[in-house]
Amino acid sequence: MKLTVAELAELTGGKLLAGDPTHVISGVASLNEACRDEASFLGNEKYVHDYLATQAGVVLIPPSLPQHPEGVALVEVDNPSLAFNKVVRFFKTSSYQFVPGVHPTAVVDPTAQFDPAAVCIGPHAVVGARVVLGKGTDIGPGCYVGDGVVMGENCRLHARVVIRERCVLGNRVVIQPGAVIGADGFGFLMNEQGRYEGIDQVGIVVLGDDVDVGANTTIDRARFGRTIVGEGTKIDNLVQIGHNVRIGKHCVIVSQSGVAGSTVVGDYCSVAAQVGIAGHLKIGDKTTLAARSGVMNDLEGNAIYWGAPACPYKDAARQYASIRQLPDMMRELRKWKKNFLNDD
Secondary structure (H helix, E strand, C coil): CCEEHHHHHHHHCCEEEECCCCCEECEECCCCCCCCCEEEECCCHHHHHHHHHCCCCEEEECCCCCCCCCCCEEEECCCHHHHHHHHHHHHHHHHCCCCCEECCCCEECCCCECCCCCCEECCCCEECCCCEECCCCEECCCCEECCCCEECCCCEECCCCEECCCCEECCCCEECCCCEEEECCCCEEECCCCCEEECCCCCEEEECCCCEECCCCEEECCCCCEEEECCCCEECCCCEECCCCEECCCCEECCCCEECCCCEECCCCEECCCCEECCCCEECCCCEECCCCEECCCECCCCEEECCCCEEHHHHHHHHHHHHCHHHHHHHHHHHHHHHHHHC
């Protein structure tokens, strides 16, 4: 699939400032790697040097740039990053082909409900009893969909995804390779014989519409009831969501973060990389947790937190600055101590 520069401008809602509108674009790349048949974008001023030296065929740029590279088509848009995503999506969609049907090596229980002409079940996939699959759903190679799972329309499971029994997925849910939805939560009790005994986990996981789940991420089923991820939430690779957790709508949770059991995260929250959130807490709407924060208490919404234990960002920044000054402070203290003892 290809686009002319004029078609790209129309796709992004941009204004063509310079260049040949008939020039053909067949892909996307970064500013410093793009060639004449590829599109790129300038989304951050620190890449202006790459922009001025780019060999891209067309670049999406913000308004009012003072300098431009020569011989490059330029499309002005309000938000180059968002506009460029439309271009990426165009080429990604055109390269992905949905081919309905059930692969001969797939194992599908006869009680599963789906339209074979509107669903794709790939090689060596397993679909259990009483599964319901919506139209346009694509189950990749080696996936396991357990008994009683319900999936909405236009979902996509990449290779080796596991959806455990009775879990529910909304429409347009995308799950990257190796993710596990609905594994047993981590629940054990010490019995009278001094041994850990597993606690049965009989709940499910519910993923709302337009949820994305990254590679090798795990979302545990509830002990009772439901572990919930709200609509539009995006979860990165290598994230752990514990049993009975409730994640709100349109949140972002970044790689290597973990949310312990029964915690409630509000809507529109951002959880940066390697954040740890303890169990049985409440995180308010529109909370931002900076990288490597450790959350040990309830947090009010509409605020930015950092540190371990997490506290308001400005307080955490002052604490960090003070810690960096400790070596100098210790040297000064030893100097004063030495002078004091000499005076005695």
